[in-house]
Amino acid sequence: MKAFIQTLKNIWKIEDLRSRIITTLFFILIYRLGSFIVLPGIDPADLTNLQNQTQDGVLGLIDMFSGGAFSNASIFALGIMPYISASIVIQLLTIAVPYFQRLQREGESGRRRMNQITRMLTVLITLGQAPSYIANLSSQMGQTFPAFFWISSTIIMVAGTIFVMWLGERITEKGIGNGISLLIMMGIIARLPFALAAELQSKLEEQGGGLVVFLVEMVVLFLVFMATIALVQAVRRIPVQYAKRIVGNKQYGGVRQYIPLKVNAAGVMPIIFAQALMFIPVVIGNYGGDTMSGFAAAFADFTGFWYNFTFAIMIILFTYFYTAITINPTQMAEDMKKNGGFIPGIKPGRKTVEFLDSVMSRITLPGSIFLAFIAIMPAFAMMAGVNNQWSHFYGGTSLLIIVGVVLDTLQQIESHLLMRHYDGLMKSGRIKGRAGAAYSSI
Secondary structure, three states: OHHHHHHHHHHHHOHHHHHHHHHHHHHHHHHHHHOOOEOOOOOHHHOHHHHHHOOOHHHHHHHHHOOOOOOOOEOOOOOOHHHHHHHHHHHHHHHHOHHHHHHHHOOHHHHHHHHHHHHHHHHHHHHHHHHHHHHHHHHHHOOOOOHHHHHHHHHHHHHHHHHHHHHHHHHHHHOOOOHHHHHHHHHHHHHHHHHHHHHHHHHHOOOOOHHHHHHHHHHHHHHHHHHHHHHHHOEEEEEEEEOOEEEOOEEEOOOEEEEEEEOOOOOOHHHHHHHHHHOHHHHHOOOOOOOOOHHHHHHHOOOOHHHHHHHHHHHHHHHHHHHHHHOOHHHHHHHHHHOOEEOOOOOOOHHHHHHHHHHHHHHHHHHHHHHHHHHHHHHHHHHOOOOHHHHOOOOHHHHHHHHHHHHHHHHHHHHHHHHOOOOOOOOOOOOOOOOOHHHHOO
16 A cells, blocks of 8 residues: 555656546546536437436447446537547558558558548438437437527537547547547546445345345456456467577677567457447438337447447457557568567568467467457346446446556556656556557547
8 A cells, every 4th residue: 555655656756647537537637527517509408318218228338438428418529439430440441542551650640641541431320310319319308300400409419529539639649648549538437436336226125136136236247357467468489599699799699588469459349349430330220210220229239249249250350450559460470580680490580570470370269259248248138137338338338448548557556657767557567458559549
């Protein structure tokens, strides 16, 4: 405890780190306050049906991602998900369209241009989603809105999404990093106390099972939490031998080091992107309105087979996709060759590239399957009798995002401490975040 207090004092002593943390908290406060600002013309007392609609299923997950803004008919009702959807499209275009491939190779200038295109696409996606949200709001409230309300609310929600995106970018630049993901995590954490209270209340009811069942659920949740941390931090170490070099009177190299290849190099981005795509059928079906049926209804069923099967497959595919973006075996082989390094038993050059690519393919497969399994665990939890709201924290997108973002945030803080010769946050070793290029860009 004494060491922890001393670490907090060290954090406060570093002016730059203190400023970044305060800035981050300030922007998060603005985001949370905005989630309670209701659209002009809406009476909060009339939102009971909408709030009941978002108690479970995919709509409950959307509401959790927005920190309750969706069920509050807030100006931030659509949250950051349109930006995530736009990022998916742009990332996919970098594979198929030469123009985006060229931008990706142009460095900082190309990155700025791709960010501009992503923002413009975010506006277009939000313009498509806002009317669907208003249509569902009209259905749940039993009111017919005038044309002016449709136009003004659409403009406000577009502006709200752009503002949330701006907050995330400011946290990335002026705060402690990972702004967009940090906002998503804060929205999830904001729903945690309500979900826990609802689960405890359901277990204290006559047919709920009592405190014993509740404690068993907490133990299972702890085990899932530890398994998620293990997945995020698991690595495969590849030995690299460096040849001896003599420069002047000094000898360099001649030692063996290790390349840590992460089992889940893509971080939580595959699950965020897959979840964003799983929201599309709900958007098409007017966000779960009374007319939802067929395809949209099947993919709005959080415990349904086709929803979870498709979700798992998409996570596996996105994991391979983001691993390919994050890990470049060719560049790694070239760097080793330039520094006089080689993998024992493997020839430098093309053979090294093939070896690294083969290792990444083998370790990514079990990592992606494990990631997909954790992602669909809430469905099994609901089938076992866990409350709909609380089940989202039994693995799933919520737990993975919380674990991943917390580890990355702690790693950012620890890097500031170590850079100024203070002890890190943990004496047992450095915190292992994901710190992948694909993740950091979001």
